[in-house]
Amino acid sequence: MNLDFNLNLTQQQKLVMTQQMQLSVKLLQMSNYELLDYVNKEIEENPVIDAEASGVLKEDNNEIDYNKLSKYLEDDNYSSKEISRNNEDVSPFNFISEQKSLKDFLKEQIIDLFENDYIRSICFYIIESINNLGYLSESIENLSNSLKVDSKYISEALKVIQSLDPTGIGARDLKECLMIQARKKGILDNKLKEIIDRYLEDIADNKYNKIAKDMNITIHEAQIYGDIIKSFEPKPSRGFYTGDETEYIIPDAYIKQVKEDLYILMNDNFIPKISINNIYKNILNNSQDEDAKKYVKEKINGATFLIKSIDMRRNTIYRVIEQIVDIQRNYFLDKHSYLKPMTLKDISERINMHESTISRAIRDKYINTDRGIMKIKDLFTTSISNNKNEDISTIKVKKYIRDIIDKEDKSKPISDQQISDILKNEGMKISRRTIAKYRDEMEIKSSSKRKRF
Template structure:
């Protein structure tokens, strides 16, 4: 075997992603909140950057009108003014009323109820321990055996404490499974029909699928009776924690742009008030020009490049989104004029071709972004819909409008004889919509509407 070592010169084309390109793509797909968090992080780490927030003029006017000292005077009759706010700075944006109340979590609510019960402190402390083990759904995922071993108490004492916790509000709290949760609620609502408890114990799977004839046969009752019992069970809450604060904050939508109709013409106003205006600190430019300290100069150059990449990336994100919105308004003018019924089919490819960009760029540009129209806040992605052609014309109808018609047909159907997917398909075909049964089923499932067998009423 012979080994040869040779040098070969080859030429090839390939795309290398620069740091600036990578950052630009990363910024493009961020939502406004994500971008704000990213800018705040960069600002804290990069001394070159300077950030200045612009206060929304309307918000500023509202804040100027609020005089918290005057407001306190109105509450003095009820001791709200007992605390002195004489040192309160009127120019500060922090209101003293910000600190009056906090969100109360489900566990805090349960702990407070335990304190109000006339039980021994020892029992209360066991109840508190059980409450701390309740999960985000409101269930107790830990067995009583584990609890008794962990805190070294008898099973009898653990059961007494659990019964006390399960007697609290909301009904069904601290249940160990769905069946127990539903049974606790039936008892709390004073239902005594044994068939209800039997259905919960044995027929939940059939109940979920509306198989009332099967349930009736197995329980030896009529189908109508089975359905009546099922209706009661479906009013119960399978997730007792629903409606309570469980530690997750509400995520607010911040529109990236406002679409305004001025004298019949639509204008795009980018929402620049949320993000700060970034600039470079001039003091650091002098360090580069003087070049007295080599290490300091290199550090400043690195941070300066990072700052410039960020500033350019944000501007590129803004201009790309603006171009996309311009073309959307051109294509969907009737939608902005008249509402959802006039939404036309539109794809990422359509917009990408018109602005001379790749589909993936448009997809990133609209990801998690919203616009505020004259009617409501709209997710930009929801304006991109496919279409179904009408048989008598070349006009495409947006899938959102087809879904709306499917829902209307189901809402108006005879519930004792609900329409099948094929039946809905036949009606739509008679209305000249070119649609298949499989597509009807797909749209129905996307709208979370049950099949005809599960919608049937006896």
């Protein structure tokens, strides 16, 4: 064994991120909801931080005509005081409607029914076993064992629950859910029952030839049954709060149009206004206790950098949105206009910032516009060149594809290759595979599954 101990000098290039740099990156890519949670935790853990609630909106553009903007906001049922950071009365959470709990809704119906207390209490227990899709996740046998009651009472209570709204609630699987809905509509004949029981996958694949042959009915009749089944709700809990929803969306900015001008109103009302408590500043300046001074200095440094990081995050997001609004000006001004092709590189070059920073700045960020609340990321779209050397956004191409499919003869649906040929004649060279990809993204079925008999 040859053990050779040598001292070698090598040169390596490394990027070392300090804790402060890591915090800046972390804060930049947080959503507003995550940032609020993070800041509140810092306020709780860092004693040197003083915090007070902020107002709703703050404007960054120094060239704004405030008189014109205030008048517009008043006309649009906004109060001009919403632009102030010092107003504590308005919160973005005021715009969030109260969600109705599915389980509470079911219990309210049970209370209104003329059922005895015994069955009612079993119903309440069963309701707690209904999952987020609206299905009963426990078997009658398990419920019977858990409650130590005869299974006939469980079945009776379940029958009551399955009679409630929304229709299909309390089903144990998809087939039972569909059966309940058909029964409530009074259309559950033997043929529909058999199709639900045996041919759901064939309906999804548009294989009505197979269903018609097996059941000795016409293809048209089979498709009518398929249409009925497709009209049912496979997720009875839809529209109710089940505890499984995503976090609240707090827009990072409002894009407001005043005549032909667009204004960016940064929405940072939800972040408490942070400052450093003067008592701790005095400790740092006057205390003789070195340990206390060291502790306070550490906490003040942390608070100071948090304040700077939040401000840096806000300025970065503003600069990115500012460039997006400039590029997509027509899109925001005209509801019939399409997005222009726009990439991270386009924004990066405009503000001299790395693409990865732009990516973090738009991650889980939203803007509130006259077109509604939209994810900033969705405003970025690639381009396709036509024979006129014009760049067309993929969104516009998808619109062409959808229009072609909407106008097709449903008895002879157009294939992806035919769509590709049509677009080629319009000057857009797009492959069949790309057409299929865009169609899937728009949740449009293939031609074989779109066919009407």
